[in-house]
Amino acid sequence: MTFPVVGMIGGGQLARMAHDAAIPLGVRFRLLADTSQDSASLVVGDVVLGDYRDLDTLRRFAEGCDVITFDHEHVPTEHLRTLQAEGFAVRPGPDALVYAQDKGLMRAKLDGLGVPCPRHRLVSDPADVTAFANEGEAAARSASDKGGGGRRVGGYPVVLKTTRGGYDGKGVWVVADETEAAEPFRAGVPVLAEEKVDFVRELAADVVRSPHGQAVAYPVVESVQVGGICHEVIAPAPNLSADLAAEAQALALRIAGELDITGHLAVELFETRDGRVLVNELAMRPHNSGHWSIDGAVTSQFENHVRAVLDLPLGDPRPRQPWTVMVNVLGGDYPDMYSAYLHCMARDPGLRIHMYGKDVKPGRKVGHVTVFGDDLDDVRERARHAAAYLRGDITE
């Protein structure tokens, strides 16, 4: 058979779950990973070990693949441009991916498209951060004068982000004053300042788009973050108005189209007190906000990502039941989760457990659990209980 080979760069849990989704599709899955003990390396049959920052390694890897795609956003953009120029299929392509790699470029691009974002600009030093904060104060007073009040848009605290390399709360600071604002500049990389949005909650609109332009939208989910790390996802987002849900999905589809993104796009959003959505982050790969879809949707984000990068027709993204709740399992104080794992399986035969094969370290994402059903309170309680038990936060 002439089934194609999809190559994924990066050996984390996203690649592990993508491999799991690729198996039934009958496509070949090839992995470029740092070590044989990476989460995905432990389970994938066709693994190449090497450094994703090295062009020759990337080239050799790509030669065995019909398309290359990503578990993370850290592959140097210039290498991807070279590969693309040499005729390799890179999806999402570097011209799209750069907006997930560089938050400064992302904000500028979204501004150009008129996409609502938190107030932001690149800043040069701590004094400039204070200037940014003051600009917000002025804007807030002006908006209040015009009757648009109630939304806090300026002043300290301010969110500072390195434009490249951050994830899971790394590379992000919430600073209370000019003294604290000094820290992010120490690495010598460009820093983006953003207003600290006074949001009601965080949402995510996940879509998948293929090279020939087909796209599907998953239901908008509520994402609960703790310390900058995704903790819990509820699909669909409870009590979200149909209008705002449709607006968020349309926004994500529009961004995917305008940026010519292929594969899965997660648009992380803030829902504001005045009933709008602002784009927080973009991720152009399978994303934690979509893990619920493995057990909860007809077609998972991983399967649809694999289909999309191969330009296969996309699968139905609809949920299979009224509620699905996914809770991340974070490493706690006990390095061995196995006895807790047994307990959780025995307590709840409907619990869907996903372990990533990673060593437990405090705060590290080592798995997730999913529960689905008709009653949100029941579903959420069961998922939270299992995650807390696995972490060791509770023992009964």
Place this chain on the structure above:
Amino acid sequence: MTFPVVGMIGGGQLARMAHDAAIPLGVRFRLLADTSQDSASLVVGDVVLGDYRDLDTLRRFAEGCDVITFDHEHVPTEHLRTLQAEGFAVRPGPDALVYAQDKGLMRAKLDGLGVPCPRHRLVSDPADVTAFANEGEAAARSASDKGGGGRRVGGYPVVLKTTRGGYDGKGVWVVADETEAAEPFRAGVPVLAEEKVDFVRELAADVVRSPHGQAVAYPVVESVQVGGICHEVIAPAPNLSADLAAEAQALALRIAGELDITGHLAVELFETRDGRVLVNELAMRPHNSGHWSIDGAVTSQFENHVRAVLDLPLGDPRPRQPWTVMVNVLGGDYPDMYSAYLHCMARDPGLRIHMYGKDVKPGRKVGHVTVFGDDLDDVRERARHAAAYLRGDITE
């Protein structure tokens, strides 16, 4: 983490799908396969190539595993007894597995338990087959005299089976007379004669049992066979009385317990015109009758098999929607299914496709498709259409 290693012997699609189910569980999956191009070898990370008929190969493989289990029933029973005597965990164990390996022993055991089976006995030559057929005629007349008529229990045609080595219709003959009855004896292996049951349809009662005695029963399914090969499975079996369904499940659970089976047990059944079930075959491994459960049940047969052989608590076997239909994709005349595969995905975004990575040969099982939903006619039509299209039987 101290997550265990499950070793599966045999590189077919059952191992491939078991690997797929083992990944989220976080357990390690190790494979013993004949070649690097076997269905499961293509996707499993930890593959040992070797001959499952060689004791030293088996022993070396088992040394890296916490438990060994099976993709097929062809591992020599005596080797499994040796491994068990040396302290390796073999599940199902040889004392149980022998009843799936040898149909003569299976029938004798089920007779001893009073389990309803087709009339049967070992036969020594063609004349003995005619004697067996005549015994049935006599029994039928006697039953008719006693008012138990309506069931055909004797005379030609007769079903002949080699007691060992058969699968998917191989090693099974339906013979019309003594001349035809000569064929099965040519191989020089023991032959079992069985009445040709005048059944309404075939059912399967699949259960999973763990070493500590926990067991779960999947809903009884209807299995449509064509030429001795499973063609279509409907879950649950339509219009099956609750009493007969419960009886079939209880029978399967009783067999699993009495034979001390661990892992998945498929009990293939005939539903007779007079409303009873007779045991046709036993399979002590994941089975084609349970493939629907990957997409259709809360916990698939593959995940529950892996859980069971590791003595983990079992998962919920209940269906997630009213109807699930699985249709096997058999190889047809066109060796390349890829364009048909694209068509099927585009036509039906809700179709669940499972390809096994095998070369297409006429009649070979190369994949399966599953559709689930509320309307049986719709679900069945979609699944049948996709399988027929993939095979090349239809082109629109």
